[in-house]
Amino acid sequence: MSASFSSAPRLQGVRSALRTAIGRPQEGVASANRVLVVDDDPQVLSLLDKVIRRMGFEARMVNSLDAIDEAAASGAGLMLLDLHVGGDHALSLIRQLSLAGITIPIVLMSGYGARMLNTVRDACVEQNCTVAGILSKPFEMSALESILAHFRWRKAAPQMGCLREAIGQGEVVPFYQPVVDMRTGKVAGAEALVRWMHPEHGVMLPSDIIPEAEVQGLMPLLTYRVIDQALRDWGTLSNRDEGFDISVNVTADMVIRPEFVSKVTGLLAQHSVPARRLTLEITESLSALQVPQICTALCRLRSAGINLALDDFGTGYSSLVALRDLPFNRIKLDRSFVTHAESRPGERMIMASVTRLARDFGLDSVAEGIETRGCYDLVREFGMDYGQGYLMAEPVPRDVFRSRALLQG
Numbered sequence: 388m389s390a391s392f393s394s395a396p397r398l399q400g401v402r403s404a405l406r407t408a409i410g411r412p413q414e415g416v417a418s419a420n421r422v423l424v425v426d427d428d429p430q431v432l433s434l435l436d437k438v439i440r441r442m443g444f445e446a447r448m449v450n451s452l453d454a455i456d457e458a459a460a461s462g463a464g465l466m467l468l469d470l471h472v473g474g475d476h477a478l479s480l481i482r483q484l485s486l487a488g489i490t491i492p493i494v495l496m497s498g499y500g501a502r503m504l505n506t507v508r509d510a511c512v513e514q515n516c517t518v519a520g521i522l523s524k525p526f527e528m529s530a531l532e533s534i535l536a537h538f539r540w541r542k543a544a545p546q547m548g549c550l551r552e553a554i555g556q557g558e559v560v561p562f563y564q565p566v567v568d569m570r571t572g573k574v575a576g577a578e579a580l581v582r583w584m585h586p587e588h589g590v591m592l593p594s595d596i597i598p599e600a601e602v603q604g605l606m607p608l609l610t611y612r613v614i615d616q617a618l619r620d621w622g623t624l625s626n627r628d629e630g631f632d633i634s635v636n637v638t639a640d641m642v643i644r645p646e647f648v649s650k651v652t653g654l655l656a657q658h659s660v661p662a663r664r665l666t667l668e669i670t671e672s673l674s675a676l677q678v679p680q681i682c683t684a685l686c687r688l689r690s691a692g693i694n695l696a697l698d699d700f701g702t703g704y705s706s707l708v709a710l711r712d713l714p715f716n717r718i719k720l721d722r723s724f725v726t727h728a729e730s731r732p733g734e735r736m737i738m739a740s741v742t743r744l745a746r747d748f749g750l751d752s753v754a755e756g757i758e759t760r761g762c763y764d765l766v767r768e769f770g771m772d773y774g775q776g777y778l779m780a781e782p783v784p785r786d787v788f789r790s791r792a793l794l795q796g
């Protein structure tokens with residue numbers, strides 16, 4: 388039988404059970420190491436159980452919202468929750484948790500696609516529920532592993548609490564890495580890469596910032612902040628050189644948000660940057676389920692004249708599907724195929740094939756992760772259009788980028 392969470396006495400039971408099961412962090416009841424999984428698919432439960440235990444967490448499996456009572460005594464620091472368990476919708480549980488003042492980070496799972504998950508995530512954030520991640524089924528276990536790894540790390544990193552304020556106060560800024568035209572050897576543009584200039588911990592990297600922004604529902608705030616600043620900086624990075632391109636990374640989840648296209652075109656107009664000078668790099672490996680939604684958004688962006696790059700090409704299982712079905716006009720070969728290409732024949736073959744593939748599709752090609760002169764020469768010989776890497780420059784603050792550009796005339 389499924390639970391409705393509508394009757395007061397039952398809710399009372401759930402509240403007290405959950406308080407015990409999940410605990411309030413401030414009361415120190417919950418075990419940060421215990422993960423509660425709520426899903427009605429036995430195969431999913433069994434698979435998740437294995438992965439969670441392999442990662443060194445304790446796992447507690449529950450197959451209905453009713454059964455959460457029974458799992459109560461266990462205590463948990465994180466809950467993996469399917470959106471539809473039996474006949475129930477997870478939002479009713481989340482609402483009750485919120486009313487009961489019970490805080491537990493939740494990872495939302497669903498087979499109904501990323502749009503549905505994003506909508507529920509927004510609703511959760513409105514109810515002060517922390518969403519530690521979303522998993523659109525079928526998902527790769529590595530996606531769950533990275534959520535769990537971040538969750539463990541976060542327990543030991545209390546400084547992340549103030550990310551929202553840090554964004555508001557301008558501590559979260561883009562650094563810039565030059566993108567070089569391989570034909571001329573000249574800087575053709577820059578990629579904006581987010582950094583947090585933390586007053587105590589120094590410069591913090593995207594690998595720390597992005598998962599945390601996702602947990603706290605701050606990705607829209609962070610993304611629009613980086614795009615706004617990058618477009619504001621465009622004129623000074625390039626001395627308003629009309630040929631200078633600026634690239635910004637965005638996740639697929641951001642691109643399918645209803646306001647995304649108009650927000651970006653509005654920022655372009657506000658900063659008087661021609662749309663053809665902006666490239667959006669899609670960073671997440673795209674799930675097949677997202678493709679129809681993302682296709683609509685990408686077509687609108689391309690129609691507005693904005694360039695679209697498929698980032699980290701070669702790493703996502705759906706790279707070729709994305710190339711075939713989506714209106715990208717640039718591919719960035721992942722640095723794992725570039726950095727050691729000089730000494731690894733397999734990587735050279737991949738570089739050659741990807742260059743040809745890009746040309747056949749009529750796309751620009753970019754090689755990331757050029758660290759040596761030999762690698763640079765190889766990328767040029769293969770005929771890739773653009774290159775990026777520590778050999779030319781690491782990502783630097785705006786003023787450093789600008790002064791180097793001035794030095795180069």
Ligand code: C2E
Pocket residue numbers: 564579580581592593594597610613636637638668670698699722726755756757758775776777778782
């Ligand atoms: P990405 O977009 O593929 O960016 C390239 C990453 O490779 C950057 O790491 C850059 O510093 C690093 N890199 C560049 N050249 C070399 C090289 O020669 N050797 C090596 N080993 N690394 C090199 P970073 O800045 O840590 O960014 C990591 C990822 O975080 C980015 O990968 C991108 O996916 C994501 N990211 C960065 N900024 C943002 C942002 O504003 N929004 C979103 N959504 N994601 C971002």
Ligand code: MG
Pocket residue numbers: 578636668698
């Ligand atoms: Mg990128």
Ligand code: MG
Pocket residue numbers: 698699719721722755
């Ligand atoms: Mg990349």
